[in-house]
Amino acid sequence: MGMIRVLGDIFRVLKHIVRQTFSRPFTYFYPFEDREYPERTRGRHIHIRENCTACGQCVRACPVVAIRIDKSDRKYEKDAALYFDYTRCIFCGLCVEACRFNALFHTPVVDLSEPSREALHYDPERIETLEREPLEWRGRRFR
C-alpha cells in the first residue's frame, strides 16, 4: 500500500515539474511584451484637438491642478494649448468625465517613466500624440 502511495506522490511531483517546465511563465517579458489592459484603464491622456473647444471644464474638474490651458498661446489658432503635468496627475478620470465634446480620453498607456521631472510636463503637441501602440483604441484611430 505504502509503495503505491509513494509512487503516486512521485507521479504528482513529476506532473507538476513537467507542467511547470513546459507552461508559459506567469511573468511578462516586459519591455517587449505587455499585459492586456482593460478598456477602462485610466492611463495617460490623449487630447483630440479637432473636438476641443477650450471650454476649460477639465481644468476646473481637476482636483490636483494638473491641467493648464494657455489661452494666450497663438500657435494653436483654433484651440488653446493644453498642458498636462504628470508629476501631479492622480488619474482619477474626472477631466475625461467633465469633457462633453469627446476631446479628452484616457489611453491604456500607463508606463510614463522619464529620466527627469521636466519630461513629465507634457506639452500640447505631446499630449495629442501617442508615441507607440495602441494607436487604435475604443474604435477610434488616434494620431
Added chain:
Amino acid sequence: MSPDIRDEAVEMWFGPQHVSAHGWAAKLTVVGDFIVECDPHAGYFHRSAEKVLEFRTFKQGPLVLERMCMLEAFLAEYPYISAVEQIAGVEVPERAKVLRTIMMEASRIHSLQFWWGQFSAELGLFAMTLWPWVDREFFLDTFEELTGSRHAVSFSTPGGVRYDFNEKVLKKLDRALQRLEQHLPKFKDMLLRSPTFRMRTKGIALFSYEDALRWGLSGPNIKACGVPMDLRKDWPDLNLAYDLVDWEVPVVDNPDHPGQSDAYDRMVQRFLEVETSINIIRQLLPQIPEGPIVDPKARAKTNRLPAGEAYGRVEGTRGVTTVWLKTTEKAQTPYRAKIRGPCFASYYSLKHLVPGSTFADFIVVFGSLDPYPGWWDR
C-alpha cells in the same frame, strides 16, 4: 510600576523602520521580556486630509477619502458621499444602490484577504501570506475591469456610481468569488488548525466588550466578543441595498471567555466576515435591476450644496467609519469635514492592551486589531 522596576526598564522603539511597522512607531518600555508601558506615536502618514477636503469640491472629495485606506477604497469613500447626499437630499437610482453594495462588500473581502496575509506574515506563516494574495489579485482585476484602476478606484460619486457593470466585470467577479469559495476551507484549515498559530494567538490580547467600547473599538474587534454590533443592520442607509439581502451579523462567541475576545477569535471572526460578504454578493448579483447608474439631476444638485450638516456612517472593514460634513450656503467646498477612521481607536487602545504582554507578542496584539496607518493619521 514600582520604582525598583523602573530602574531595570529599557526604553526601545518599535518602528518606524521595522518591516511590520510601515508608517507607525511605538515607544515600548521593557523590563526583561515584558512590556510595561506602550506609547504609540502617530503622524508618520499624516496628509492633512481634513484641511485638503476644505479646498476640494464635493465631486473631488471622495478621491481624498479613498486614499485614506486603499485596501477598502470602495468603503472608505462612501461616508463622505453619504454625507453629501444627505445634505443635498438626493436618492440614487436603484441600480446604483445595488452596484455600490456589491462593490463595497467585494472591497471588504479584498481588504480582509490582505489582512490574513499580513497577519500571518507577522506570525511567520508565509504560505498563508502568499496564497490569499493570489486570490486577492482576482478581486483587483475585477476592480480594474470595472473602474480602470486597481486601487484608487473612485467608483461612487454623489448621485450614483461612475462605472457600470458589464459582462466582463460580472465574469471576473464571479471567477474571483468562485476561487475564494473554493479556497476558503483550505485557508481556514491552514491557519486555525495550525498548532503554531494557535499557540501564538490563543489568549493573547484578551479584552472584554465593555473595555473595548470605552477605548472606541468597533467592527470585527467587537463582534468577536459575541456582540452583533454592525452598522449595516443598525443604521439603515437609504442609498445602499442591504435590505434586499437576507443575512445575519456574524459573531464569534467563544465559550472559554464569554464577552471577551482574543487574537484567535478575531481571526475566526474575520473568516466569518468574508463568508457573510460572499453571501451578500451572491444574493445581490441576480438582483441587479436595469436602469441608469447615475441620476444627472441629483449629481448636478451636488455642485453647490445648501447650508447644512450631515453625518455619514458606514461599517468599514475595520469598524465604524464616519465623515461629518458642514457646508455653508451655496458653497462648492465643505466648511469642515471630519474623518473618523476606525483604526484611530485601535491604535490608541494599544496603550491599554500591550502592557503585560511579552515583546514577541507585541506584533500579534497590534496585528490582531487590523490597523491601517492611513486611518489614524489621515
Added chain:
Amino acid sequence: MAPPTTPSEVAAELMRRHPGVEAHKIEGQTAELTVPAGMIRDVVKSVDELLPHALPESMFGVDLQDDRYQLIYYFWSHDIRVLVQLRVELEGEEPEIDSVCDIFPGLEWHERETHEMFGIGFRGHPDLRPLLLPDELVGKYPLRKSFQPDRRRLAESGLPQPRPRRQEANKE
C-alpha cells in the same frame, strides 16, 4: 423608571437632569443636544449612565471664525440604536474646556488632536503632546480658518493661484 430607549427619551432625561441642556434636533436615530461648556463633564457622565454600552465614536472641533469654536461629541449605543450628539459652544482666543477622557478613555486622542489642530485647551488631560503634526506646525493650529496653507510649490510650478475665498459660517 425604565431606562430610556429612544432618542427623544434620552434627550428628555438629559434635559431633566441638567437644566441648561437644550435639544437642537431630534430626528430618526439621532438626538442633537447643545450643552453649556461648564457642564460637559456632568453631561458626559449622564450619557455614560443613560446609554447602555456607549461607544465614544468621535469628538472634534469646528472653527466658526471670529474666535468662536464648536466642539462636537458623538456617542453611539448599539443596545438601543441611539446616536447622541453633544455640541458645545466655546469663545475666546484659546478657549478651554474640561477633559472627559477619564470617563471615556477613547476620547483621549481625539482631545489631543483637537488641541493641536484648533488650540483648544483641555483641563485635566494627562498628555497634550502633539499627535499628528510635524514640529514646525506645532502651535500654528492648522485647522483654524485663519491658517494659511503653504503655497510655495504652487508658485514654483507656474500654475494659476486659486482665488482666496472666505466662507461665512452659517449663523443660526
